Amino acid sequence: MQISTVNFMLGATSIKQVPSDGIPQLAFLGRSNAGKSSLMNALLGKTIVKTSGTPGKTREINFFLAENSLGNAFYFVDLPGVGYAKVSITMRDDMAERIKNYVEKARDLKGVVYLVDIRHGGHKIDFETINGIKNSGIPILLIASKADKLNQGEFIAAKKKLxxxxxxxxxxxxxxxxxxKGIPELWEEINELLCF
Ligand SMILES: Nc1nc2c(ncn2[C@@H]2O[C@H](COP(=O)(O)OP(=O)(O)O)[C@@H](O)[C@H]2O)c(=O)[nH]1
Ligand SMILES: [Mg+2]
Structure with missing residues (x-):
């Protein structure tokens, strides 16, 4: 997919600030450090989403407005990482609530790309988060991230385990x-979710 423009639009701290302008939104979710920001950049072919060696940093819901070469506009939504151990439980619960609230209320949300580090097989917080948003009816696409970290044998076993x-x-x-790896295939899935 060719992306012609992409711009950071806003960091929402409350549901009221979430755009509801009819432009489809695709959200990226997963544990801190799962590779959400890096994957968004790889998809967009541009380093616009801040990646970080300091997990748990994204607190806002960040909206990136992009347009593909066919003139289709869409938002990539960078959600706060879930379950980061080094922030207080209150802060974690608060962020979990904000994520759930967004997924349930965002009118233009078409899907959630949920990242799990291919080496980790899924943590308790991943199952909890996915179960927590399942009822919203929003399609959830599970992606095994950081595929380059495993050799071929491990790679196949890890996908089976997931x-x-x-x-x-x-x-x-x-x-x-x-x-x-997997970026063109992921674009196919995304285009389907966004109805492009
Ligand atoms: N080897 C490898 N490292 C990655 C990949 N994706 C992300 N990382 C690294 O993992 C760390 C966390 O990535 P980031 O995108 O900030 O994760 P986020 O917290 O989920 O947004 C950074 O050090 C990235 O460079 C990947 O596909 N392969
Ligand atoms: Mg990030």
């Missing part, structure tokens, strides 16, 4: 922001 752990109908798509 399928089992999350009860997926098929093996998850694995991506790497580093090698760009």
């Amino acid at each position: 399928k089992e752990n999350f009860g997926l109908p098929e093996l998850p798509l694995a991506t790497s922001a580093k090698t760009k």
Whole structure:
């Protein structure tokens, strides 16, 4: 997918600030450090979303407005990482609530790309978060991130494990922001979710 423009629009701190302008939104969710920002940059072909060695930093819901070469506009939404251990439980609960609130109330949200580090197989917080937003009816696309971190044998085993752990109908798509593995395939899925 060719992206012609992308701009940071706003960092929302409350649901009232979330755009509801009819432009479809795709949100990225997962634990801190799962590779959300890096994957968004890889998809957009541009370093616009801040990546960080300091997990748990994103507190706002960040909206990036992009347009593809066919003239379709869409938002990529960078949600705060879930379950980061080094912030207070109150802060964690607060962020979990904000995420849930966004997923349930955002009228133009078309799907959630949920990242799980391919090496980790899923943590308790991943299952909890996914269960927490399932009822919203928003499609959730589980992605195995950082695929370049495993060799071929480990890679196949890890995808099977994720399928089992999350009860997926098929093996998850694995991506790497580093090698760009899986990026064209992920764009196909995204275009379908955004109805492009
Ligand atoms: N090797 C490798 N490292 C990655 C990949 N994606 C992200 N990272 C690294 O993982 C760390 C966290 O990435 P980031 O995108 O900020 O994660 P976020 O907290 O989920 O937004 C950074 O040091 C990234 O460079 C990937 O596909 N491959
Ligand atoms: Mg990030």
